[in-house]
Amino acid sequence: MTPTLMIQGATSNAGKSVIAAGLCRLFSSRGYRVAPFKPQNMALNSAVTIDKGEIGRSQAVQALACGIEPHTDMNPILLKPNSDKGAQVIIQGHSIGNMEAIEYHAYKKQAMAFALESYYRLAEQYDLIIVEGAGSPAEINLRENDIANMGFATAVGCAVLIVADIDRGGVFAHLTGTLDCLSQNERNLVQGFLINRFRGDKALLDSGIDWLTDKTNVPTLGVLPYLKGLHIEAEDAVDHRSHNNVTEDAQQRLQVIVPRIPRISNHTDFDVLRLHPQVDLTFVEEGQIVPAADLIILPGSKNTINDLNWLVDNGWPAQIKKHLRYGGKLIGICGGYQMIGQQIHDFEGLEGEAGSQPGLQLMDFETTLAPIKQLTQVTGYLFDSKVRVDGYEIHMGITSGPDLIRPAIDFGDRTDGAISPDGQILCSYLHGLFDHHEACDALLNWAGLDADASVDYQVLRQREIDRVATMIETEIDFDLLAANIGLK
DSSP, X not given: OOOEEEEEEXXXXXXXXXXXXXXXXXXXXXXXXXXEEOSEEEOSOEEXXXXXXXEEHHHHHHHHHHTSOOOGGGSSEEEEEOSSSEEEEEETTEEEEEEEHHHHHHHHHHHHHXXXXXXXXXXXXXXXXXXXXXXXXXXXXXXXXXXSSHHHHHHHTOEEEEEEEGGGSOHHXXXXXXXXXXXXXXXXXXXXEEEEEEOSOGGGGHHHHHHHHHHHOOOEEEEEEOOTTXXXXXXXXXXXXXXBOOOTTOSSOEEEEEEOOTTEEOGGGGHHHHHOTTEEEEEEOTTSOOOOOSEEEEOEESSHHHHHHHHHHTTHHHHHHHHHHTTOEEEEETHHHHHHSSEEEETTOSSSSSEEEEOOOSSSOEEEXXXXXXXXXXXXXXXXXXXXXXXXXEEEEEEESGGGGSOSEEOSSSEEOEEOTTSOEEEEOOBTTTSSHHHHHHHHHHHTOOOOOOOOHHHHHHHHHHHHHHHHHHHSOHHHHHHHTTOO
């Protein structure tokens, strides 16, 4: 068996994704050929792979940590929620349709077969597989035909580390309680605990760790410190930490707001803006007063029509029109692009009841939703300039209309998006629009900021992964960990 280590969490958001990325970087820097893997992911942040499929964002980040291109086998099952009880089901990179929760539960045995197929393909190519679990293995109601945690671990017989977040409190209860919910054969796979996000004097933990070891007979392999200001792209939930990173001495600031629509997708598009020293970015939640801004960005959506209705119910159309009258700028990305047009047609009922819905009617184009999803990595140039932009497209709509005669991006063989006649609105299907600093500067200049300090996001991503890897290497006995998972 190819050595395999699975990182599971005592709770959601315990730090599994970040720790897995750090381990990927640590082992690959030691010369091992490492691949990330997550059998089942539920997330609206996704990425396009080298084989033109779609996987969760966390596995794309972990592939970057390994120094390899992301591939659909790294996350064979991706669930993208589009309602409170249902999700689009993506198998090995491609959608097979929407399922309600009960329907998917009955499909799990088939889904597990796809997960194992992808895992064994990776195992043939790499020295080590770092697996990330989902949620917690202690969710008893989800254990039948489990794919995400111990169901997968027992199927392949891999070593498991359980991570708990001490910053939340109750860390010893989380770890002992999780272990108590496991069967004996599942407990036998647990090689150790990791205590994550610790602040303070570690000597104060010694007695607790001794108690934990005596009670469970499972060693605590490391106490990982809280890394201040760490930026690793979020797996799913909107991260509100440090969303205002504006420096006190910034002479000019750009106020940017993004509506926090219910099915917001790929909100990592805005990470660069959150980190920009001259940008103050705010996610506006339901019920909050819409503040004045220089730039409004309508984000991607997994259910464009329902999220458009949410905007209407929360008074955004009037606020956007007022914003434009006062000279503000508006960007629509993917689903946000579709919302700006005259109509959204869903003749096949892909997002709900079949029919058409009026858009915000700010530009002259319309969108027809189609079952075939566009999944491409692309490079182009912004609005007739020589400013390069790289990103990826993940959308199900076909947009057409007179205003597309003024495209936002030129890809060479085709164009993308549109710019309004007055130059105040920019629309694009491209995710990652701000990720390269030259493109970010150009877009912020268009929005009214004399920007010259955009973050080199590619450098920052690598540096932050290195921070995690260094922290893990410092706090964990590397040789013991390697031995526990069968690495030579």
